[in-house]
Amino acid sequence: MTLNTISYQQENEYRLLRHATLLIRIGGTKLLIDPMLSAMGSMSPVANAHNQSRIPTMELPVSTFNLNLILDEIDAVIVTHTHRDHWDAEAQALVRKDTPVFCQPGDDETIRSQGFTQVQAIDNTATFKGITISRTRGQHGTGEIGRQMGQVSGFVLQHKAEVIYIAGDTVWCSEVEEAIAEHHPSLVIVNSGAARFLTGDPITMDVPDIVSLCSAFPHVRVVAVHLESVNHCLLSRGVLKEEMSKAGLGKRVHIPYDGDAF
Numbered sequence: 001m002t003l004n005t006i007s008y009q010q011e012n013e014y015r016l017l018r019h020a021t022l023l024i025r026i027g028g029t030k031l032l033i034d035p036m037l038s039a040m041g042s043m044s045p046v047a048n049a050h051n052q053s054r055i056p057t058m059e060l061p062v063s064t065f066n067l068n069l070i071l072d073e074i075d076a077v078i079v080t081h082t083h084r085d086h087w088d089a090e091a092q093a094l095v096r097k098d099t100p101v102f103c104q105p106g107d108d109e110t111i112r113s114q115g116f117t118q119v120q121a122i123d124n125t126a127t128f129k130g131i132t133i134s135r136t137r138g139q140h141g142t143g144e145i146g147r148q149m150g151q152v153s154g155f156v157l158q159h160k161a162e163v164i165y166i167a168g169d170t171v172w173c174s175e176v177e178e179a180i181a182e183h184h185p186s187l188v189i190v191n192s193g194a195a196r197f198l199t200g201d202p203i204t205m206d207v208p209d210i211v212s213l214c215s216a217f218p219h220v221r222v223v224a225v226h227l228e229s230v231n232h233c234l235l236s237r238g239v240l241k242e243e244m245s246k247a248g249l250g251k252r253v254h255i256p257y258d259g260d261a262f
Helices: 064-073 089-094 107-113 143-149 174-183 207-216 237-246
Strands: 013-018 021-026 029-033 076-078 101-103 119-121 125-128 131-137 153-159 162-166 187-191 221-225
Touching: 013 221, 021 153, 021 162, 029 064, 064 089, 101 107, 107 119, 131 174, 153 174, 162 174, 174 207, 187 207, 207 221, 207 237
Parallel strands: 029 076, 076 101, 101 119, 162 187, 187 221
Antiparallel strands: 013 021, 021 029, 125 131, 131 153, 153 162
């Protein structure tokens, strides 16, 4: 699907571009989350995975012209962590260097070294244009693989009564459970896809993780992204949709396609 334009008509709107790249308008402020903007097949595959397809495996759903329009209009970027499927070389080249960038501690030096002049690491909370941005923790896998994947973060965005939680690259864990219990989001965006290597367990949420989240918080609406764009993400939208239906969660878990609003 190719979008000719991206238009915002409401104060709060959310759209998936591709993988974990989100366009969020909250309180009238436009945020770009985890931009992976490379053309299809322009990056080498994730190593030690079950297939060696070059990434991204899908094109962006916007033309180059309209992508540039989007980048001209955003107020800030949030980078949950600097793995290349969340902050790639193309994003570093295309995003204006004076764009405010919010990130986790430790990534700010890396992003500044790439030429960005307004970088703020969030340890706990920050405010931007009336939005409270709170950093949350997570676990990018379990055991030794989880430790090797390094620190990752999620972010809660709150403007007045609107609270959304972008969980980031994490499995279901106590940190995610505590973040939802503390911030009471009405919408939780999870990075699914059951990404994994040839050895070890998934490093992003799989079907049991999402079912556990929904069981723990039965009133939360869940959106699953991070699907079908990187070679180590083995869980497809079709399978996830089928499994959510079997679990009685078909109406609670939304699985957008690239370009969809939700």
